[in-house]
Amino acid sequence: xxxxxxxxxxxxxxxxxxxxxxxxxxxxxxxxxxxxxxxxxxxxxxxxxxxxxxxxxxxxxxxxxxxxxxxxxxxxxxxxxxxxxxxxxxxxxxxxxxxxxxxxxxxxxxxxxxxxxxxxxxxxxxxxxxxxxxxxxxxxxxxxxxxxxxxxxxxxxxxxxxxxxxxxxxxxxxxxxxxxxxxxxxxxxxxxxxxxxxxxxxxxxxxxxxxxxxxxxxxxxxxxxxxxxxxxxxxxxxxxxxxxxxxxxxxxxxxxxxxxxxxxxxxxxxxxxxxxxxxxxxxxxxxxxxxxxxxxxxxxxxxxxxxxxxxxxxxxxxxxxxxxxxxxxxxxxxxxxxxxxxxxxxxxxxxxxxxxxxxxxxxxxxxxxxxxxxxxxxxxxxxxxxxxxxxx
Amino acid sequence: xxxxxxxxxxxxxxxxxxxxxxxxxxxxxxxxxxxxxxxxxxxxxxxxxxxxxxxxxxxxxxxxxxxxxxxxxxxxxxxxxxxxxxxxxxxx
Numbered sequence: 370x371x372x373x374x375x376x377x378x379x380x381x382x383x384x385x386x387x388x389x390x391x392x393x394x395x396x397x398x399x400x401x402x403x404x405x406x407x408x409x410x411x412x413x414x415x416x417x418x419x420x421x422x423x424x425x426x427x428x429x430x431x432x433x434x435x436x437x438x439x440x441x442x443x444x445x446x447x448x449x450x451x452x453x454x455x456x457x458x459x460x461x462x463x464x465x466x467x468x469x470x471x472x473x474x475x476x477x478x479x480x481x482x483x484x485x486x487x488x489x490x491x492x493x494x495x496x497x498x499x500x501x502x503x504x505x506x507x508x509x510x511x512x513x514x515x516x517x518x519x520x521x522x523x524x525x526x527x528x529x530x531x532x533x534x535x536x537x538x539x540x541x542x543x544x545x546x547x548x549x550x551x552x553x554x555x556x557x558x559x560x561x562x563x564x565x566x567x568x569x570x571x572x573x574x575x576x577x578x579x580x581x582x583x584x585x586x587x588x589x590x591x592x593x594x595x596x597x598x599x600x601x602x603x604x605x606x607x608x609x610x611x612x613x614x615x616x617x618x619x620x621x622x623x624x625x626x627x628x629x630x631x632x633x634x635x636x637x638x639x640x641x642x643x644x645x646x647x648x649x650x651x652x653x654x655x656x657x658x659x660x661x662x663x664x665x666x667x668x669x670x671x672x673x674x675x676x677x678x679x680x681x682x683x684x685x686x687x688x689x690x691x692x693x694x695x696x697x698x699x700x701x702x703x704x705x706x707x708x709x710x711x712x713x714x715x716x717x718x719x720x721x722x723x724x725x726x727x728x729x730x731x732x733x734x735x736x737x738x739x740x741x742x743x744x745x746x747x748x749x750x751x752x753x754x755x756x757x758x759x760x761x
Numbered sequence: 762x763x764x765x766x767x768x769x770x771x772x773x774x775x776x777x778x779x780x781x782x783x784x785x786x787x788x789x790x791x792x793x794x795x796x797x798x799x800x801x802x803x804x805x806x807x808x809x810x811x812x813x814x815x816x817x818x819x820x821x822x823x824x825x826x827x828x829x830x831x832x833x834x835x836x837x838x839x840x841x842x843x844x845x846x847x848x849x850x851x852x853x
Contacts, residue, residue, distance in 0.1 A: 418851065508851030533848040534768045554847045558815040562804070563769060566850035576850075604845070609778075615822045615845065644853065700772070 379405035380434070385478075390432050398594040404432055410591045413437040413500040415488055415516060417468040419566075419576030420530050420583060421506030422454035427584040429472040429479050433591070436472065437482040437500055440464045447761065451573035488512055490635035493519040502590050504528040504583045509565070510557040511638035517542060517550040518635055521626045526597075528586045530579035533564070535572050537579040537605035540598050540617060541586050543626065547599035551632075552620035557642045560727060568683070568724070575607050652744075658729045660744040661716060667754045678716045678743075679709060681728045686720065690758045692750055699724050702731065711737055718743040720761075764794055764842040773800040787818065787825055788832040790842055805844065819843040 382390070382404060393399040399407075410433050414425045417440045428436055444452075444459040444467055452464075459467040465483045472479055484496055488507075497503055497519050505516040508531050520527040520543035527542040529550065542549045582603065589595045602615045625632040652660055669676060679702075680687060680694030687696045697705050699719070709715060715737055719725040722744050729742040743749075751758040763781055766774045774780060775798065782797075784790035795802040807813055812832075818825045820834060821841055828834045836842070 416851070420851075506851075508849050509853050510847070510849050511853065512851075513849065531848050532850040534850075536768045536848070538845075538848060553817065554815050556814040558813070558847060563815075563847065563849060565852065567852055569769070569850075571850050602845070604843075613822075613843075615819050615843065616824065618824060618827050 376402055376405070378409075380408045381405070382408070386432070389476075393432070399592060403592045403594070406591055406593075407432045407588070408434045410502070411435040411437065411500045412587055412591075413439065413497060413503045415439045415503065415505045415512060416507035417452070417454060417464045418442075418448065418506060418508075419451040419532065419571070419573075420508060420580040421504075422452045422468075423577045423580035424504055424506055424584045424587075425468060425472060426454055426475065427581060428587060429476045431584075431588055432476070433479070433588075435480040435482060435500075437484060437496070438465055438468055439484040439486065439488050439496065440468070441485055441487055451571065451576050453577070488515060490515060490637060493635060494523065497523055497525060500525065502526050502528060502587050504530075504587055506530070506580065506583070508532060510563075510642045511644065513550060514557065514641060515635065515638045518625050518632055521549050522634070526590050528583040528590070530576075530583040532571055532575045532579050533566065534569055535575060535606065535608040537575055537582075537607070539579055539582045539586070539603045539605070540601060541590070544590075544597065544599045546619070548617045548619040549623060549626040551625050552623045553602065553617055555620070555624065560643050567720070572607060575605075578605055578607065655726060655742070656730055657733060658726060659741045660722075661741045662744055663749045663753050666716065666743060666750075676716060677710065677713045678718050679725075679728070681717060681719050681724055682747075686761070689761050690747055690751070692718070692747060692758070694718050699728055702728055706735060709737070714739040714741065716741050716743055718746055720746045721748050722746040762790055762836050762838055762840045762842060764790060765844065767844055767846055767848075769846055769848065770801060770804055770844065773804055774798045783838070785835060786832065787820055787828075787834050787836060787842065790836060791818070791832070804846075815847045817845045819845060 390404050393404050394401055412428055412433050414421045417438055425436055442464050444455045444462050444464055446460050454471050455467045465485055469481045472481055493515055503516060503520055503525050516527060526544040529542050530539045586598050589597050600617050602617050604613045621627055678694035680696045681699040683698050715732060717725040717729040726742045729740045732740045748760060751760050763779050765779050766777055780794055782790050782793040784793050805816055812818060825832055
């Protein structure tokens, strides 16, 4: 992509630029022309969270001219352990506004384009089309497949990073002649099999490591220098501090980047990833499972009813906060059905109502006649019933 | 040979990050692994015994799918097998 603009078309560097980027200008691999390429470049960061924070900060510092940011979330105190673009005083503020302020403070010449939306099949092609390189920092399966397919369809390189606990993966996808994410994994895992950081935790510095790798690859793609991570999967093991590399091949049968693609336009990625639309609090039944509101549970507890609440979170979560449910972590439920009485109504509960919905569906399939899901989980209990129950 | 177990699958392999097996082929090594740790089987293989679409197995740095002999490829004690599942830490 470094060859798409001739040097005569590149923006000139100002006196301030020459001073600010002096350490870049000294590098033969960057130099004045490279710095002008960075100034002309437009990079889209999807998400301003754990990966997006260091990614956007370093790209802004490096002199990338235009940074597009996609986010619709607000800053929460549990973000601050890793999302270093946001500060304590930003809690409750839109992540886009918080990020823009930090990026502009770091580099006032930076052009920030805010896309206050969730990236979807309906808007992705239009949004991505304005950028030279895309870096997905959202690290969830639907967005990952959406960004992958959109980048392949538009011919844009995609700097990929993903994290879990102490481990990370990075690569560059959808570059000309290189493999894409679907060459690596044609299909996502069924929901529930791969835990998220919200369930499994993550070392706060890990998205820093991976986000900085994404930023490095983005800069190299813009400069057209070095050996990009195309066709290679970098594995980061922070606990043992080992970096390993695996070869990635372009899959000749890849449904999106192969010679005979079956995916030629964007699809419904939530459906592709098997994710039911998020249960709304006011929805009475989701996938055949009645949704109990925390208010109704409170009323029944207050009425002295003897209830069976099945808490499917992990033991450490139970230790932080619980509402007296019987703890059987989601992965143990199948082996411990004997502990769950078929003759009773089972109220399944987790942190937000997602894991418990899946387990409720599993129990129903296993022949339990009366299974309900506690909508919103213990988080809703903390919000609506008892604020002294800690949120995490 | 050494089989590296990724973080998400360690709970099904007694918490170990690597397991040593003595097998002649890739398939034999995976078989020995899942016999020692039966809970791993459903995470690695489909009901028909095929490696799941969201799990890749690498012999050293090569994807087993692209080796000419695939999982019948002979292995020695110096080789490593890496199980690499897709991961996604972010929120939906």
